[in-house]
Amino acid sequence: xxxxxxxxxxxxxxxxxxxxxxxxxxxxxxxxxxxxxxxxxxxxxxxxxxxxxxxxxxxxxxxxxxxxxxxxxxxxxxxxxxxxxxxxxxxxxxxxxxxxxxxxxxxxxxxxxxxxxxxxxxxxxxxxxxxxxxxxxxxxxxxxxxxxxxxxxxxxxxxxxxxxxxxxxxxxxxxxxxxxxxxxxxxxxxxxxxxxxxxxxxxxxxxxxxxxxxxxxxxxxxxxxxxxxxxxxxxxxxxxxxxxxxxxxxxxxxxxxxxxxxxxxxxxxxxx
Amino acid sequence: xxxxxxxxxxxxxxxxxxxxxxxxxxxxxxxxxxxxxxxxxxxxxxxxxxxxxxxxxxxxxxxxxxxxxxxxxxxxxxxxxxxxxxxxxxxxxxxxxxxxxxxxxxxxxxxxxxxxxxxxxxxxxxxxxxxxxxxxxxxxxxxxxxxxxxxxxxxxxxxxxxxxxxxxxxxxxxxxxxxxxxxxxxxxxxxxx
Numbered sequence: 001x002x003x004x005x006x007x008x009x010x011x012x013x014x015x016x017x018x019x020x021x022x023x024x025x026x027x028x029x030x031x032x033x034x035x036x037x038x039x040x041x042x043x044x045x046x047x048x049x050x051x052x053x054x055x056x057x058x059x060x061x062x063x064x065x066x067x068x069x070x071x072x073x074x075x076x077x078x079x080x081x082x083x084x085x086x087x088x089x090x091x092x093x094x095x096x097x098x099x100x101x102x103x104x105x106x107x108x109x110x111x112x113x114x115x116x117x118x119x120x121x122x123x124x125x126x127x128x129x130x131x132x133x134x135x136x137x138x139x140x141x142x143x144x145x146x147x148x149x150x151x152x153x154x155x156x157x158x159x160x161x162x163x164x165x166x167x168x169x170x171x172x173x174x175x176x177x178x179x180x181x182x183x184x185x186x187x188x189x190x191x192x193x194x195x196x197x198x199x200x201x202x203x204x205x206x207x208x209x210x211x212x213x214x215x216x217x218x219x220x221x222x223x224x225x226x227x228x229x230x231x232x233x234x235x236x237x238x239x240x241x242x243x244x245x246x247x248x249x250x251x252x253x254x255x256x257x258x259x260x261x262x263x264x265x266x267x268x269x270x271x272x
Numbered sequence: 273x274x275x276x277x278x279x280x281x282x283x284x285x286x287x288x289x290x291x292x293x294x295x296x297x298x299x300x301x302x303x304x305x306x307x308x309x310x311x312x313x314x315x316x317x318x319x320x321x322x323x324x325x326x327x328x329x330x331x332x333x334x335x336x337x338x339x340x341x342x343x344x345x346x347x348x349x350x351x352x353x354x355x356x357x358x359x360x361x362x363x364x365x366x367x368x369x370x371x372x373x374x375x376x377x378x379x380x381x382x383x384x385x386x387x388x389x390x391x392x393x394x395x396x397x398x399x400x401x402x403x404x405x406x407x408x409x410x411x412x413x414x415x416x417x418x419x420x421x422x423x424x425x426x427x428x429x430x431x432x433x434x435x436x437x438x439x440x441x442x443x444x445x446x447x448x449x450x451x452x453x454x455x456x457x458x459x460x461x462x463x464x465x
Contacts, residue, residue: 033462046461055285059374063381067438068453076452082463096284096345144285189460223460227453231373233401249456254405269450270438272377 026209026217029248029264034188034220039082042182045131047169048083049187052090052097053195060230061193062100063272069108080108084131085184089165091140091197098135105133136165141196155200162197162204166222170214186214186221193227194239202226202243228252230272236262275310277365279355281375284343287317288370288391294417295368296327301334303421307428309365313351314340348375356384366427368415371399380411380437385427387415411435 025031036044050065052058068078088101138161142151169184190205192198202224209217216222224247228240233254236244244250244263251266252258258267280295282288292314294300304312316324324340331338344350357364364384369375371390379386388406390399407414413430415423451459 033460036462039463048457055283056373059372059377063374063377064453071452071454073452076454078452078454078457099345100347189457191457220462225456225460229373229398230377231371231398231402233398233405235398235401237398249460251456268456269452271453272373272438 022210026206027246031217031248032220033223039079040084045084045182045184046082047085047087047184047187047189049087049089049166049190050101051190051192051195051198051201052088052094052101053193053197054091054094054097056229056231057193057195058094058097058100060227060272061191062104064227065104065108067272069111080111081131083189084182085169086131086133087165087168087187088133088135089162089197089201090135090137091195092137093140098137101133101135136168138162138165138197138201141200155196158197158200159204162201163208166201166204166208167213170216186216186219188221188223190222190224191227192224194229194237196239198226199239199242202246206246223248225249226251227271228257230254230270232257236260273308273310274361274363276308276363277311277313277355277357278304278309278368279313279315279348279351279365280368281315281348281351281370281372282317282320283370283372283375283391284317286391286394287320288389289320289323290393290417291368291370291389291391292316292320292323293327294389294420296324296331296338298331298334300420300424301331301336303424304336305334307424308363309336311337311339311365313354314338315344315348315351316340316342318342348378352378352382352384356382364431366424368420368423371403373402376402376406376412377437383434383436385413385430385434387413387420387423387427389415389417389420389423409435411437 050061052061069080071077090097139154139157141155141158146154166186169186171183171185190202205222205224209222212218226243226247226249228251229237230253232240232252234257241262244265250264251268251271253270253272255267258265280291282291295312295314314324321342328338352367355365355367367379367384367386369379369386369388371388376386376388388403390397390403403412403414406412413423413426
């Protein structure tokens with residue numbers, strides 16, 4: 001008995017540092033980014049994943065995106081077509097968020113400046129156009145009045161759905177490129193704010209990277225940008241505290257909050 | 273006489289019955305009249321119908337057109353525009369919000385004076401912080417349930433020096449730091465152009 005216990009203990013002691021080392025490797029924000037040749041290169045189609053929550057989270061996410069795509073300042077204007085494929089993640093039963101995402105896509109995709117039109121003439125051969133989007137539903141991590149006891153079960157269901165949706169698009173690669181031009185791969189970027197679904201989806205992405213599933217970690221996929229709610233002035237939210245050392249970028253929207261030296265906190269101006 | 277709207281929103285997730293009651297109380301309705309409001313529109317939330325109905329019955333007739341609805345799936349944009357007014361026919365009114373960031377942002381973008389009344393009964397009350405921070409910078413009026421008439425007065429002051437949102441960048445040295453969402457996404461994507 002004692003022998004088995006010692007062996008188990010030794011094994012744990014030996015493998016734990018290796019696992020932790022692996023974790024630090026994949027969780028450091030300085031992990032490798034893929035080299036990209038142009039924003040709309042057909043060989044490197046980009047994939048952006050956006051997580052919407054209910055009520056305030058959705059409102060803030062869309063306010064932030066709307067501000068970015070309609071910005072009068074060309075340096076700050078987000079060109080929606082730079083992201084060939086967009087995946088919107090919503091919680092089950094949240095038809096309002098789905099409606100908002102659809103409205104945004106219909107508004108943002110046709111926005112094009114003179115500069116884009118000019119660029120279109122020159123770079124037509126390498127421009128893959130506006131691409132498309134999809135809205136994916138995942139089960140709720142926790143219903144509003146659900147008892148805490150069953151929360152792990154529903155969270156696990158949500159985690160499994162998140163893993164599935166992250167794996168929905170993967171490609172074989174050739175020299176670091178998609179094997180087929182225009183083929184959608186893992187998300188390049190995950191953009192989220194604080195709903196519970198976001199925490200679970202980010203966890204799912206970390207698990208995939210931990211095991212380097214289909215080379216997602218080697219290829220620098222699924223970089224994560226977390227934007228703390230604008231309503232958080234003095235204290236971080238629970239999701240924020242959980243994710244502050246896990247995401248690649250952790251942005252807060254009030255300068256006084258950035259003074260809290262937590263994880264990767266940074267203040268780059270108000271974003272909504 | 274031109275109409276003038278007061279639009280009240282209590283939010284979708286946690287209905288704020290006290291706010292519904294407060295805006296239908298006699299002192300507040302009198303204050304509305306004193307500031308020449310003609311219409312009061314209330315979004316009372318999922319389970320707020322009963323509270324709304326009984327408060328309207330108690331208020332009786334008072335010279336203000338009162339209307340209410342549960343929730344609008346199409347969003348609050350329509351009501352915000354109504355409160356913003358259209359010049360001669362409809363004067364610019366006011367928005368009273370439960371301090372949800374969505375409605376505050378909508379009102380700030382449309383530059384309608386807004387009174388923010390946080391629900392102090394909510395457990396995790398970061399909305400008070402938002403209301404305080406925004407009131408300090410004179411973007412909104414921080415209202416209290418007990419004295420909404422005073423807040424209505426303050427809103428008239430706010431109307432005269434309404435600030436625009438998003439805040440304009442001040443100074444060149446700040447622009448280097450403020451790259452916006454696009455700058456951050458570009459950094460993460462590693463675009464070379």
